[in-house]
Amino acid sequence: MKKIKIYQVDAFASEIFSGNPAAVCPLDEWLPDHVMQSIASENNLSETAFFINQKGKFSIRWFTPKVEIGLCGHATLASAHVLYSELGLKANNIEFHTKLGDLLKITRERDIISMDFPSHVPKESEHRLDEIGEALGAQPDSFQTAIYGLAVFKNEEEILNLEPNFIAMKRLAYDGIIVTAPGSVVDFVSRFFGPKLGITEDPVTGGAHCSLIPYWSNRLAKNKLIARQLSKRGGELYCEQHEDRVTMGGKAVTYLRGELLI
Numbered sequence: 001m002k003k004i005k006i007y008q009v010d011a012f013a014s015e016i017f018s019g020n021p022a023a024v025c026p027l028d029e030w031l032p033d034h035v036m037q038s039i040a041s042e043n044n045l046s047e048t049a050f051f052i053n054q055k056g057k058f059s060i061r062w063f064t065p066k067v068e069i070g071l072c073g074h075a076t077l078a079s080a081h082v083l084y085s086e087l088g089l090k091a092n093n094i095e096f097h098t099k100l101g102d103l104l105k106i107t108r109e110r111d112i113i114s115m116d117f118p119s120h121v122p123k124e125s126e127h128r129l130d131e132i133g134e135a136l137g138a139q140p141d142s143f144q145t146a147i148y149g150l151a152v153f154k155n156e157e158e159i160l161n162l163e164p165n166f167i168a169m170k171r172l173a174y175d176g177i178i179v180t181a182p183g184s185v186v187d188f189v190s191r192f193f194g195p196k197l198g199i200t201e202d203p204v205t206g207g208a209h210c211s212l213i214p215y216w217s218n219r220l221a222k223n224k225l226i227a228r229q230l231s232k233r234g235g236e237l238y239c240e241q242h243e244d245r246v247t248m249g250g251k252a253v254t255y256l257r258g259e260l261l262i
Contacts, residue, residue, distance in 0.1 A: 077115060114248065117247070119245055121146065174196075178208045213225065223242075
């Protein structure tokens with residue numbers, strides 16, 4: 001029987017029961033893929049992160065309850081938090097290497113952990129707005145695509161009032177749909193729906209902000225932005241647009257420490 005440490009961390013949160021919960025498992029070596037997928041399914045959180053440390057070089061992978069994914073912001077923030085707060089890492093900089101070959105640079109300044117991610121600039125889509133509207137329960141002003149679909153609405157109230165049809169959403173060609181609008185007290189707000197990934201609504205979605213940050217940076221003509229995801233738990237992100245990269249930062253708190261018996 002193999003014992004594996006596990007932590008549950010609320011990311012993009014300054015107190016427990018808010019932000020986005022992620023499970024984090026530090027490993028000495030990769031487990032078989034089907035075992036990591038089973039662990040993620042058993043955890044039944046939006047993502048479970050696994051990382052290994054090979055002589056100071058960190059590699060990271062992420063699993064939803066259904067599939068392995070190529071990028072996840074909040075579980076990366078949670079993993080960095082575990083390294084700093086639970087495993088005693090002293091360096092203020094971390095580099096995570098992903099399965100897709102990307103390099104994610106992490107910096108810590110006081111209690112804010114910032115992540116350097118690729119920028120995925122959304123492009124206008126010719127997808128029919130009425131079909132998107134049927135899935136979301138309201139028709140957006142425009143629809144764009146990058147990694148996920150991106151539906152843009154007029155105001156924060158519209159985002160709060162959305163009641164998606166997840167059956168219709170599963171018929172769309174996108175793994176996830178981001179909805180966004182200008183914020184009333186922050187620069188922009190969003191929600192994220194990913195029923196194909198086993199996530200009806202994600203509390204706070206770092207990966208979605210790889211597209212949201214370049215979109216709003218261009219639209220608002222500013223590089224530094226504050227964002228809020230309007231899920232029930234909610235979360236705040238401190239964002240910055242660079243040339244082909246974005247940074248997003250936030251706080252994290254440990255909710256659970258445990259041990260898996262595999």
